[in-house]
Amino acid sequence: MPLPLTTDRRRTGAARALIDRLSAEGRLPVDDLETLIRTATDADRAYAREAAVAVAHENFGNRVFVRGLIEFSNHCRQDCFYCGIRKSNRETERYRLDAEQILACCAAGHALGYRTFVLQSGEDSRYTTEVLVDIIGRIRATYPDCAITLSVGERGRSAYQAFFDAGANRFLLRHETATADHYARLHPAGQTLATRMECLRTLKDIGFQTGAGFMVGSPFQTVGDLARDLAFLAELRPHMVGMGPFLPQHSTPFRDEQAGDVDLTLFLLSLVRLMLPTVLLPSTTALGTARSGGREAGILAGANVIMLNLSPTDLRPKYLLYDNKPVSGDIAEMTQAARASLGALGYEIVVDRGDHPEVAR
Ligand code: SAM
Numbered sequence: 482m483p484l485p486l487t488t489d490r491r492r493t494g495a496a497r498a499l500i501d502r503l504s505a506e507g508r509l510p511v512d513d514l515e516t517l518i519r520t521a522t523d524a525d526r527a528y529a530r531e532a533a534v535a536v537a538h539e540n541f542g543n544r545v546f547v548r549g550l551i552e553f554s555n556h557c558r559q560d561c562f563y564c565g566i567r568k569s570n571r572e573t574e575r576y577r578l579d580a581e582q583i584l585a586c587c588a589a590g591h592a593l594g595y596r597t598f599v600l601q602s603g604e605d606s607r608y609t610t611e612v613l614v615d616i617i618g619r620i621r622a623t624y625p626d627c628a629i630t631l632s633v634g635e636r637g638r639s640a641y642q643a644f645f646d647a648g649a650n651r652f653l654l655r656h657e658t659a660t661a662d663h664y665a666r667l668h669p670a671g672q673t674l675a676t677r678m679e680c681l682r683t684l685k686d687i688g689f690q691t692g693a694g695f696m697v698g699s700p701f702q703t704v705g706d707l708a709r710d711l712a713f714l715a716e717l718r719p720h721m722v723g724m725g726p727f728l729p730q731h732s733t734p735f736r737d738e739q740a741g742d743v744d745l746t747l748f749l750l751s752l753v754r755l756m757l758p759t760v761l762l763p764s765t766t767a768l769g770t771a772r773s774g775g776r777e778a779g780i781l782a783g784a785n786v787i788m789l790n791l792s793p794t795d796l797r798p799k800y801l802l803y804d805n806k807p808v809s810g811d812i813a814e815m816t817q818a819a820r821a822s823l824g825a826l827g828y829e830i831v832v833d834r835g836d837h838p839e840v841a842r
Contacts, residue, residue, distance in 0.1 A: 496525040504755040505800060508715035514708035518745075519750075526748045533783030536758045536840050541785045545828045546761065546835030547819070548630065549590035549791040550596045552800040553578040553662065557603025559634065559670045561657075565707060565730035565801040566603045572732040574799050577607065578792075579589035580616045587620055587792040591627065593816050594832040596802075598624075599788060601632035609631070610640040621648030624811050628834040630690075635676060638683050639759035645687050650836075652684045655723050658699065659713035660706045666697060683718060692721030692761070697749060698741020699727040708724070715756055720837040721786075722753050722760055726766030728803035741839040743772045747782040754783030759838045770805050777822055786835065787823075789815050 499517040503509050509517070521529070554577045555566040578586075587598050598620060602608065608616075613633070620629055630651035631644055641652070656677050658664050664674035666677055685691045695704075695710045714722060726741030736842060746768060754762060762780025763786040772778065789812065790797060797808035820830050834841075 486625055493522055493525055496521045496621070497528055500525065500529050500752075500755065503752060504536070504554065506664070507756055508712070511705075511708045511712045515705050518707055519704050520679040520755065521748065526744070526751070527622070529748060529751040529755065530782050533754035534723050534781065534820075536754055537762075537783045537785050540759050540838060544785070544830050544831045544833070545780060545823055546597070546784060546786045546833060547595060547786040547816070547830045548763070548835075549595035550587070550598050550599045550601060550708055550788045551583055551586045552601050552792040552797070553579070553583050553604035554608065555603040555800050556605040556607065557634075558606060559604050559672060562669070562734045563696070563727060563730070563803075565733060565803060567733060568620075570732050573801070576796050576799055577605065578796075582793070583616055584619060584623065585681075586717040587624060587794070588628075589812060590791045591624060593813055594830075596626060596832060596834045597628040597630055597651075597790070598791070599630040599632060601653075602634075602751070604634035610636075610643050614643050617644055617647040619648050626681075626834070627630055628836060630692075635680050637685070641680075641684055642687055645689060649689070651690040651692065651721065653721060653723055654680055654684065654694060655692070655694040655696075656681060656710075656713060657695055658702065658706055659695075661692075663699075663701055663703075663706050666701045681719070685717070690720035690761075690840055691717075692723055693717055693719045694721075694723030696725060696741060697746040699737065700735050700738045702727075704753075710753060711749070711756065714753060718757065719751070720761060720840070722757065722762055723765060724749060724762075725765030726771045728771060728805070730801060730803045740771060742776075743768065743775060747778055750779055750782040750784055761835065761837055763788055765805065767803065770803070770807060776819075777826060780823060780828060781826065787819060 548743035560567045628650045632653040661674045726746045728740050762784045764776045764784035768779045
């Protein structure tokens with residue numbers, strides 16, 4: 482007769498069964514996702530991690546894609562309570578890069594093997610559709626071998642379409658939280674989850690490789706909210722998922738809130754990899770900021786992308802989304818250091834656009 486299971490072992494059996502079902506079916510009901518997140522033990526998380534790394538290997542081998550991030554403006558018309566470049570933050574010294582400066586960042590990155598440029602900014606209306614189309618067009622003409630990713634927030638369909646037609650390939654717009662009430666506690670009235678969702682669906686419809694995502698441990702977040710985030714990703718099936726811990730910034734309304742949990746973030750990365758086997762999944766800067774070695778831990782949890790900062794060194798401290806964001810460092814040295822630290826784990830940073838496998842085919 483088998484020995485009776487202890488509560489822990491019985492729970493572990495249940496969590497593993499849910500992890501297996503998530504892998505097999507690519508989705509789980511919200512209640513099951515909530516149970517899984519709430520009850521998984523360290524051993525269950527290790528089980529998910531090993532499975533996620535195996536899935537990443539099946540799809541990408543030991544290849545890690547590197548993206549060059551260009552933070553081209555920190556002006557923002559939005560007022561997200563968590564974000565250091567929110568409109569109401571009077572401490573932030575504002576800056577903008579012009580097309581020539583952005584192209585200079587691309588040139589430095591291209592010489593180092595970067596084949597994706599991520600143009601990120603606050604929601605800055607000075608970069609009209611025409612201005613951005615011109616910048617995208619010039620990058621596209623100069624670097625036909627590279628992918629262009631935009632992360633410029635909410636715009637209308639015609640603007641998104643114009644960016645796509647000008648040569649942008651990918652768009653990152655985190656949904657931040659898939660729970661409307663929670664969204665309303667992270668943003669002022671006027672910023673709504675419905676608008677975010679509409680933008681994400683439009684981006685996908687236009688043909689962008691589209692990225693959604695959320696912060697782990699943002700204020701007021703519940704396990705149910707995280708379960709709804711995963712369920713939303715399962716339904717949207719984005720090409721990219723950006724996910725990192727919430728980190729407080731000293732001049733925002735959330736300055737005194739607790740940072741998100743790194744181990745929970747790693748577990749959720751593994752679950753996303755199991756749910757969306759071919760997704761482009763960055764091990765985020767926030768993860769590397771929250772814990773030394775966090776970026777490597779993200780790759781060892783199933784992530785397959787890293788982003789390094791091509792922005793001019795003197796401007797990086799002004800793009801302070803959260804405290805302790807790394808701002809110093811020569812890009813050639815940072816690239817070499819990332820190659821070495823991931824190389825030591827058996828991974829190779831490749832010179833490649835790193836498109837989503839469906840698009841690459
Ligand atoms: N304005 C664009 C947008 O909203 O998509 C792009 C820039 S926005 C600053 C990029 C991402 O930074 C946000 O989607 C958010 O998830 C993340 N972020 C902002 N503040 C953060 C914080 N305090 N901790 C962790 N991540 C944060």
